[in-house]
Amino acid sequence: MRDSLLIKAAFSESTERPPVWMMRQAGRFMPQYWEIKNKYSFLEMCKTPEIAADVTMLPVDLLGIDGAIFFSDILVTGEAMGGDLSFEQGVGPRFANPVRNAADIDALETDVMDRLQYVADAIKVIQQRLNGSIPLIGFAGAPFTVMSYLVEGGSSKDFKRTKLLLHNEPELAHRLLSKIATVTADYLNLQIAAGVNAVQIFDSWALALAWDDYKEFSHKYITEIISKLNRKDIPVISFCKGSSVFAPLMAEAKPDVISIDWNVDLLDMKKRLPQGIAVQGNLDPHILYADRKVIKERIHRLFDRMRGEDGYIFNLGHGIMPDIPFDNVKYAIEVVKEYRY
Template sequence: MSTILQNDLFIRAALAQQTERPPVWMMRQAGRFMPEYWEIKNKYSFLEMCKTPEIAADVTMLPVDLLGIDAAILFSDILVTAEAMGGDLSFEQGVGPRFSNPVRTLADAEQLTVDCLDKLQYVADAIKVIQERLAGRIPLIGFAGAPFTILSYLVEGASSKDFKLTKLLLNNEPELAHLILQKIADVTIAYLNMQIDAGVNAIQLFDSWALALSWNDYRDFSHHYNKYILANIKRTVPVISFCKGSSVFAPMMVEANPDVISVDWNADLKNIKQSLPQGIAVQGNLDPFVLYADKKVIKTKIHQLFERMRGEEGFIFNLGHGIMPDIPFDNVKYAVEVIKEFRY
């Protein structure tokens, strides 16, 4: 990036450098816990928000302006790649994403197109608008959904509690699963390279549902493709690898050569950090439910995490997963203030 960042704390931490305090951003930081988000959401559908660069920029900027976080993340959705490939995607209030044409047979899989980058141009356009508005204040993170997580939505046709249809596919028709995963991976490489070319300062790969998998299935149906993606994108910006289950899978995740591993809240973060090769940073790992608690509890838990990580190079504060929609905005703002006041 030609723009010199006024606040490069996040980038330094992502590159495993010492920082005077941990940088902070939070997954789903531009979301439903903000009244200002609903002012926009009540006027447009979710996909309209994603696909209109000016609106995507408005939403991306909310936590920048209202919370003062150290990194912005592009407002979009992990499922836009699946839609571009041919998935008939809709979002239903209180239900979440749905695909009316789930992918369950070879014929379904063959319908998925890989040559679809032009359908995602609105994301590159949004990145350019956001970077104009950020004007070098803080870095912008781009992202994509990892192939296994995208596959699970395409196969189930919606969110799932048990991933029964997905696991049935992996067990009964592994070749078909690999065909679909390879297509998603190829689209994801092109999509992330497009974001890097458009000007993002970092990338995060979200494998939200990896925790559904056994160790061997994670290796074969998730890690294999994440490694392929990270080997084929332009490594000109730091890359974060996140999954629910990273507390278990971190030793394998590191083989994909990410710059940062984002850790869920089930593990001791220092233990994970010290088990990784030198130069790999960690991100995490506060349980988001802490943000429902009294402010004194929020402060204590954040300070406990920070004291545990004292002396570790390469630590980005985040939640173990995304902010829930009914967490009080005031509590999130307070948490950010506590983090920004802290000094090592």
Template sequence: MTTAIKESLFMRAAFSQPTERPPVWMMRQAGRFMKEYWEIKNKYSFLEMCKTPEIAADVTMLPVDLLGIDAAILFSDILVTAEAMGGDLSFTQGVGPKFSNPVRTQQDIDELQTDVLDKLQYVSDAIKVIQQRLDGKIPLIGFAGAPFTVLSYLIEGGSSKDFKLTKLFLNNHPALAHQLLGKIAQVTITYLNMQIDAGVNALQLFDSWALALSWSDYQEFSHNYNVDIISKLNRTGIPIISFCKGSSVFAPMMAEAKPDVISVDWNADLKNIKESLPSGIAVQGNLDPFVLYAEKAVIKKKILALFERMRGEEGFIFNLGHGIMPDIPFDNVKYAVELIKEFRYKI
């Protein structure tokens, strides 16, 4: 890792070191709100984009070139691990991910593979191409889906509004749930360490649907596996970001896993969360992405209010409380990034 990357705004903030302004990147920043994304997407399927290193690199670089953000994030998907394990995954426009072979029984779990790194080699190849393109200018963030979130897709067979099948599975078949979570965690550890070996500068663990769980179920079926994953990463010099929708509730427990950064949803006061965490854990967030639909004067007011609230706090990365929606105006996102990059904390 170059000195420039180590001393970048993002890396300093992630390791709770002083920065002259908050670094900015946004979840789903290389996504469907960009016309340039659609120029690529209209030629290839989503999985083709993920599995072709040059195309994944093209998409990863869009926000670097068009927005000027402070960190890039690998273009991929949290479900590639589940597919590698044996899930029959497809993506349909307007529907989202689907597994045609959902996991519901002991036999289904037994059939899932864990020695799957060869099937994920395309991710390692993409990281190397992206790092060549970035040329040491800004850090590259890799990521994976956390075991509970991946489990929910495998059991539901796709996205869910209420996670009914998932919760029934946890309640009626907890031993099977732990078997499945253990397999996913094993794959996730080797997968994230592969990304480190390939050259990512940071990692984010996405537990997107943790908010579906009660406190005790989160601890048993999510948190304990995230602790195991984070403890087994080759993380020297690599900041680990822990994200879930529900981090405003679960942040105290998330801190026990010892990530470097907790990414916070928009339901909490970010300063209160920061002050409740052990020293040395940074926070990332937490603008409501719907603010980016608003007039530019509103966007400015909300971002500057967040920055004023976080004044004097070391370890703050600006991000959204969740990902950018597909129909947010690109000009608004560009305006927000430029506003943040012009901002300076006065000494």
């Protein structure tokens, strides 16, 4: 896979066009996803290698993207550590036993790779199906984001409990984050050993944090995780909501790629980053609701801006929304693949 468009761009080498994949590309905007989802629970889909492979392959077969990302969820690490995880339709993920005190943190386990073996098994099945056609991206949730779900017991609008823990009991917060970081590094190395070709760290809720808090309670642990990865020939992508603010700090953790949200000019951001760090992004996913001429114009505008820059992967600033028309996503990928620098 070293010569694939995606891996070359991730290592800041020149490509004839930007490679394309999209966050949440194997998801709810596809009728074929629902054909599978209506038969199984979300966790059954994640934990059954053949089904996880079926879902992973949907955008490969139907959209022709340049990179697959295996089907799973960022919270499987929290579950493996001892979280009682479920997914409720219309509600999202829930932990029935939220982490609220020192005893709860102490009860979480870190020697848990045997509980995540289903992910390694799925990666092997997916790689057999991909058969060397395109790279497979592995991923994990960043410690702060996983922590927020464990502490809140699910999704949150204001992260009140999480922030109270950070501010009132920082030593407890660090104890929890340290445990999650240990598991996350082991988990990404498990994926690398199983055969993924790249990994992405998702810090979905980093934007909730003030600069100093991001530095202390998120960036510190992402730096630790990246330093522990067996990353020879495996590019590491760092993503957070808020990367338009945090990217220069994110670069200090030494990822190969930083995925940028849509709130900043991508070229300006790339020029602010150290030489040799690629960028990924940063189309506003809402553009994919628009008319085709708008989709094409916005993608071309982005590409014309990035012309002459090595180290660029096309993606969205965040994931595809569930009600974006499938045909619009397919069209956007066709526009990308027809473009030449």
